[in-house]
Amino acid sequence: MSEMLKRTLGRALASARTSARMTMTDVVNTRIFGSRQKLWRLETGQGPYKWSEVQALADIYRVDLETRSQWVDWAMRAGESGWWENYSTAVNNFRFGLYIELEQAASAITVCSGDVIHGLAQTERYHRAVVQLDPTKEDADTTEQFVSLRAEREAVTLHRATPVRLNLVLSESALCFNIGGEAVMREQLAHLRELDGRAHVEVSVLLFSAGGHAAMRGPYTLLQFDDPDVPDVVYIESLDGGRFIEDAKVVQRFIANATLLSASAVPIEEWINEQHRVA
Missing domain, CATH: 3.30.870 (Endonuclease; Chain A)
Structure with missing residues (x-):
């Protein structure tokens, strides 16, 4: 269920950014993560997702280890094809x-x-x-x-x-x-x-x-x-x-x-x- 996973991961990333009291511009200004457009695509469930980018966002938002592990798992599984493809x-x-x-x-x-x-x-x-x-x-x-x-x-x-x-x-x-x-x-x-x-x-x-x-x-x-x-x-x-x-x-x-x-x-x-x- 890759699209569901993308949607779930995107919502989790957006929620974590909000909890960290950061705007998209704030995230990009850390110079750890790429562009505002890329971040928008990740948060809206469009991807593509790379585990390294998700790890970078986990570092920026300072999430706990369990959350980080869940994000990486979702990112890796989101690349799998849905049966409907x-x-x-x-x-x-x-x-x-x-x-x-x-x-x-x-x-x-x-x-x-x-x-x-x-x-x-x-x-x-x-x-x-x-x-x-x-x-x-x-x-x-x-x-x-x-x-x-x-x-x-x-x-x-x-x-x-x-x-x-x-x-x-x-x-x-x-x-x-x-x-x-x-x-x-x-x-x-x-x-x-x-x-x-x-x-x-x-x-x-x-x-x-x-x-x-x-x-x-x-x-x-x-x-x-x-x-x-x-x-x-x-x-x-x-x-x-x-x-x-x-x-x-x-x-x-x-x-x-x-x-x-x-x-x-x-x-x-x-x-x-x-x-x-x-x-």
Whole structure:
């Protein structure tokens, strides 16, 4: 999990500098460490990390031996490749790679609204149909990379020893768009129903008939962690690879929003039964 380690190490370095009451300029002026730009890259989790540079910062901040040892270990392991790097076409930017690692490490994931069912809950045929909606991904090799990546994401996240607590709050539009054809959608709905039957998964629907809802400004994914050293994160996907929100006060607003949405949605089973009754 190299990107997670980079992110963790960067946050630790920034925190240590703050505790030492030093600015970036102060660090550079010690002449022990290189440039302000290099320090900024290390603190923002971009690296690359060299153990000798981390040692130098440990000297400047006068951290204890245990902390120094942890930093060096993180720096050396941060150079290792993440499993997702085998899918270079499908994961073509740093931010999506980091998202995958956060997804894998999260203890709880809440996905709110959106017109497309989240990747962790997609069937293979539905996912192929979604990929093929993008004309830039039409060649067979690219499609297969996306399909394989999605399957491995599901395996490492939903089928690990301690499965993630997954809460999918779907817009009704995600269930009504005929993606891939009727057979594909029937299979996808059956899969959502099966997921909802698992102890650690909840799937619910925001009904058209209920009117507007609190996620109409845009869908988002909330990732939460049991590790107190890893703060909760909001991920907002976009064509350029998405963006992260880590400010604790802002994240709390998203948590409150997700709670409100969950309370407004109906269980997927109830939605399916209503469709059958109307039909």
